[in-house]
Amino acid sequence: MEIQQALDAVRTNRQAILTTIKADGRPQLSNVLAAVGDDGLVRVSTTADRAKYVNLRRTPWAAIHVNGGSFWSYAVLEGDVTTSAVVAEPHDEAAEELVELYRALAGEHEDWEDYRAALVRDQRVVVRVAATHAYGMLR
Secondary structure (H helix, E strand, O other), X not given: OOHHHHHHHHHHOOEEEEEEEOOOOOEEEEEEEOEEOXXXXXXEEEEOOOHHHHHHHHOOEEEEEEEOOOOOOEEEEXXXXXXXXXXXXXXXXXXXXXXHHHHHHHOOOXXXXXXXXHHHHHOEEEEEEEEEEEEEEOO
């Protein structure tokens, strides 16, 4: 499978499973919403206190699995990970990236200032996956 095919699958079905590597080397899987940016990076929002963030800071690699049109149809992207800074101010660079991610996933928010305050309060972070390998079977 080509990486572009798998990215298109994420664009079609943003409900994904993010796999990270725990300290003991075993995988940790998390249900997430994912969006593909114009730059080809897959982005996910998380908080700095979640295990997936701790795992990614230690081992900056992840896999993203999305389903296709049936149970037997799927795509997996594997890649290197970077993270934004933890949101510290409602209008800092990380907050702006999270606003764009929200728009990509859900459209406009009814109260952006409340949303931005929550980003700081929740210590939100953007996880960016740069795909280096893809596999699966899309039908």
